[in-house]
Amino acid sequence: MSKRRVFQLSATFFISIVLTLSCKKEETNIGNNLQGEGLNVIKSDTFTILTYTDTLDSMASDETSVSLLGYYNDPVFGSVDCGIVSQLRLSSSNPAFSANPGEVIVDSVVLGLQYTSIKWYANLGDPITVEAYEITDDLVRDDQDYYIFQEPNTTGSNLVVTGTEVIYPDVLSDVTLDNGDTLSAHLRINLDPTLLGDKLVAINEAGNMTSDDAFVSAFKGIYVKVNGSGLAPNQGSVLYFALENPLSKVTLYFHTVSDPTSKEYDFNINSSAARYNRIEYNRTGTSVYDVLVDSTNGQNEFYTQGGSAWAVIQLPHIKELNKDSLGNEDRKIINKAQLILPIQNFVSDSYDPPKTLFIARIVDKNNSEFTLDYNISNSLSSSTVAYSESAKEYRFNLTLEIQAILNGEIENKGYRIYAPSFFASSIERVIFNGPNSSLKNRARLEITYTDY
Numbered sequence: 001m002s003k004r005r006v007f008q009l010s011a012t013f014f015i016s017i018v019l020t021l022s023c024k025k026e027e028t029n030i031g032n033n034l035q036g037e038g039l040n041v042i043k044s045d046t047f048t049i050l051t052y053t054d055t056l057d058s059m060a061s062d063e064t065s066v067s068l069l070g071y072y073n074d075p076v077f078g079s080v081d082c083g084i085v086s087q088l089r090l091s092s093s094n095p096a097f098s099a100n101p102g103e104v105i106v107d108s109v110v111l112g113l114q115y116t117s118i119k120w121y122a123n124l125g126d127p128i129t130v131e132a133y134e135i136t137d138d139l140v141r142d143d144q145d146y147y148i149f150q151e152p153n154t155t156g157s158n159l160v161v162t163g164t165e166v167i168y169p170d171v172l173s174d175v176t177l178d179n180g181d182t183l184s185a186h187l188r189i190n191l192d193p194t195l196l197g198d199k200l201v202a203i204n205e206a207g208n209m210t211s212d213d214a215f216v217s218a219f220k221g222i223y224v225k226v227n228g229s230g231l232a233p234n235q236g237s238v239l240y241f242a243l244e245n246p247l248s249k250v251t252l253y254f255h256t257v258s259d260p261t262s263k264e265y266d267f268n269i270n271s272s273a274a275r276y277n278r279i280e281y282n283r284t285g286t287s288v289y290d291v292l293v294d295s296t297n298g299q300n301e302f303y304t305q306g307g308s309a310w311a312v313i314q315l316p317h318i319k320e321l322n323k324d325s326l327g328n329e330d331r332k333i334i335n336k337a338q339l340i341l342p343i344q345n346f347v348s349d350s351y352d353p354p355k356t357l358f359i360a361r362i363v364d365k366n367n368s369e370f371t372l373d374y375n376i377s378n379s380l381s382s383s384t385v386a387y388s389e390s391a392k393e394y395r396f397n398l399t400l401e402i403q404a405i406l407n408g409e410i411e412n413k414g415y416r417i418y419a420p421s422f423f424a425s426s427i428e429r430v431i432f433n434g435p436n437s438s439l440k441n442r443a444r445l446e447i448t449y450t451d452y
Helices: 193-205 212-218 287-293 295-299 318-322 399-406
Strands: 016-020 025-028 040-044 048-055 067-074 078-086 104-122 128-134 186-191 222-226 235-241 249-256 263-268 275-282 301-305 309-313 332-342 356-362 368-370 384-386 393-397 415-418 429-433 444-451
Touching: 048 287, 048 295, 067 104, 067 222, 067 275, 078 235, 104 193, 104 222, 128 186, 128 235, 186 193, 193 249, 287 295, 287 301, 295 301, 318 399, 332 399, 332 429, 356 393, 384 393
Parallel strands: 016 309, 025 040, 048 301
Antiparallel strands: 016 048, 040 444, 048 309, 067 078, 067 235, 078 222, 078 275, 104 186, 104 235, 104 249, 128 222, 249 263, 301 309, 301 429, 309 415, 332 393, 332 444, 356 368, 356 384, 356 415
16 A cells, blocks of 8 residues: 555654854845945855754653554664553443343454544554553543553453454455444454453443443553564554544443343543553664764764654854854844755655654753744644655744844754654654765755845
């Protein structure tokens, strides 16, 4: 299947570059007679740029709009292992499975997961091997953060029916149920009728389905993941799901000894259910790892990846622009400043770049803020720049930022570049060409200014 194009979700990505002033070249003298004697318009695009990648200690991933399930082996970034941890909620309290205890016969249990509009990332077409476990952790929806590196505690028994673990995801075709109903495309995972189904029936018969609180005290939730062991480089995919969609639920199918008519009961994943994305990255031996342990390696390539790694740009010598060759004050007026970041994106590459990226000024290790150039509406969506498919690059305006740094109005701490879907709701990644790249197009800062 042809690779899908990623578009904006929500959240934030970080990147930073260091620039030192080099030579200048005259762009034009037109308008000098209007600007006054001795004014020159200069363009400089030969700054020395230092680029690298940094990671977050961890990122909160609870109640994101997109839930991630899958595993892929990226030859540049390493493996990405995404799982979903979630509570279940009752569709109705005190469900009457049977008039008499012990009469319920579980036919099947199915976990349904509704795709989001973007559906997947990486290599759709490869099969996935699904696992599911009952968790033993008490999850809390309000006033509690859960993080991507947080491994849930489980009972240890795989709840997926033996022989049904391998699934070829079909993100396009409607699903026809045994009763003839047709539903939109979604993933269906068969869970064990004995290990899970009989336990849910026993919880009901014990009177623990009188309320959601009573139920989650008896059944904490479920952890769904994909076993990616043995995947070769460039194999695997991650699927994107909307857990608060009505099709995302666990359905218990059953009948009773006295009544063979098939019945069903839904356990929902709704806005009351606590949940989080559990993501594990293994970058050992990769090019990304080399940059993380030695930032100078980022001069050739540097990277950003959703939920974990961002690209960083520092400008430690940019204030030298306000000095002449002898070190004397020589103030400038910035007419235009653009940070240009070419990327590596080939036709055969399954890892599409984000449709938009965002630039933010560094505050500290984990926090960033809007730049002056993208702070007019203080809106994330209006502060992104689009990827140019033809030029294979992103261009960020930094005109107001550079002028403010030169004027001493803001502190020069550098910048981060990240996708709007950075917050653990995507695993999109980008390979940027560094300033020392062997490729023709390299990261650079272009400044047009007036010298007076």
